[in-house]
Amino acid sequence: MARKKIALIGAGNIGGTLAHLAALKGLGDIVLFDVVEGVPQGKALDLSQCGPVEGFDTKITGSNDYADIAGADVIIVTAGVARKPGMSRDDLLGINLKVMKAVGEGIRDNAPDAFVICITNPLDAMVWALREFSGLPHNKVVGMAGVLDSARFSHFLADEFGVSVKDVNSFVLGGHGDTMVPVPQYSTVNGIPVPDLVKMGRSTQERIDAIVQRTRSGGGEIVALLKTGSAYYAPATSGIAMAEAYLYDQKRILPTAAYVEGKYGVDGLYVGVPVVIGAGGAEEIVEIELDETAKANLQVSVDAVKELLVACKGIDSTLA
Ligand code: APR
Numbered sequence: 001m002a003r004k005k006i007a008l009i010g011a012g013n014i015g016g017t018l019a020h021l022a023a024l025k026g027l028g029d030i031v032l033f034d035v036v037e038g039v040p041q042g043k044a045l046d047l048s049q050c051g052p053v054e055g056f057d058t059k060i061t062g063s064n065d066y067a068d069i070a071g072a073d074v075i076i077v078t079a080g081v082a083r084k085p086g087m088s089r090d091d092l093l094g095i096n097l098k099v100m101k102a103v104g105e106g107i108r109d110n111a112p113d114a115f116v117i118c119i120t121n122p123l124d125a126m127v128w129a130l131r132e133f134s135g136l137p138h139n140k141v142v143g144m145a146g147v148l149d150s151a152r153f154s155h156f157l158a159d160e161f162g163v164s165v166k167d168v169n170s171f172v173l174g175g176h177g178d179t180m181v182p183v184p185q186y187s188t189v190n191g192i193p194v195p196d197l198v199k200m201g202r203s204t205q206e207r208i209d210a211i212v213q214r215t216r217s218g219g220g221e222i223v224a225l226l227k228t229g230s231a232y233y234a235p236a237t238s239g240i241a242m243a244e245a246y247l248y249d250q251k252r253i254l255p256t257a258a259y260v261e262g263k264y265g266v267d268g269l270y271v272g273v274p275v276v277i278g279a280g281g282a283e284e285i286v287e288i289e290l291d292e293t294a295k296a297n298l299q300v301s302v303d304a305v306k307e308l309l310v311a312c313k314g315i316d317s318t319l320a
Contacts, residue, residue, distance in 0.1 A: 004028030007072035010079035011040035017236035029059040066106035072114045074243045080120040082230040083223045089121040104133025115246045115281050116141045123176040125308035127257050128270040138259035139281040145176030146255025146272040147238035152218040153182045156211045173272050174301030181297040182212045249279035263287045
């Protein structure tokens with residue numbers, strides 16, 4: 001069987017980490033693409049030289065030519081600019097929208113059969129624009145945000161309860177911004193819902209509320225510490241988990257920025273919801289019952305995403 005081909009558009013911090021992880025996991029041959037000449041080639045060479053030590057024979061190449069992504073099975077997009085301290089994800093809109101146009105057209109012309117995972121921020125608007133510019137089916141273009149946001153939530157919950165992260169399963173819905181919706185109701189420690197753990201005296205509602213808030217600003221906390229860019233290890237790990245779910249037809253239910261039409265009262269919008277990811281891409285959106293607070297919070301988040309789309313359409317009239 002031919003090896004799978006993974007194309008990574010954007011060879012910056014996340015792109016390089018994605019390539020490293022994909023090589024270590026043997027997902028397939030890797031093409032790192034970037035507009036900057038030398039960077040993808042240099043990173044590809046450096047990463048290839050891990051092979052003799054790690055024992056992988058993955059072919060890793062760097063490129064500035066979209067023709068080299070031809071035939072890619074999975075494409076992960078991190079092209080664009082990242083946040084600096086004081087910036088919100090939404091501040092990136094204008095610059096990254098132009099980048100999504102170039103990337104979307106590059107994918108449309110060279111690898112229209114790929115499963116595309118967008119990581120570029122502001123995520124929910126960029127994945128929508130990327131889908132519009134590429135013209136690929138909605139089920140083949142998704143955004144990575146919820147896996148990362150849930151990982152952050154799980155990490156904080158594990159710390160709070162003093163348990164292994166392996167036993168924590170948490171859920172974050174909505175847009176990938178300050179209005180995201182961590183859902184304690186569906187977050188568990190080995191099956192025990194967080195609200196029950198509060199009732200059992202293992203934490204307090206105030207502490208859980210603080211964790212929810214820290215999860216919402218989890219990316220900003222790292223930007224403020226790094227000062228020169230944004231998080232990349234956990235975003236890359238999360239993107240790879242989604243790629244694996246597709247490549248190995250795992251049918252995992254992952255919180256994914258997917259195109260929602262009808263469910264959750266959302267009509268024609270990319271927003272974070274639980275999605276079955278398998279060989280068919282985003283195979284099914286799972287509609288879970290939400291309590292009134294989560295429902296109201298989700299609506300706020302959906303409205304925030306809608307505002308971003310209006311802004312996108314204002315910047316690029318072809319999207320209107
Ligand atoms: N086509 C391809 N690559 C591009 C383009 C383009 N049109 N424009 C910029 N790039 C490249 C840059 O040259 C850089 O190498 O995208 C890369 C981005 O890398 P970083 O600046 O290191 O950013 P990173 O931390 O990887 O984050 C990328 O993901 O999480 C989001 O908010 C984050 O939007 C940001 C993106």
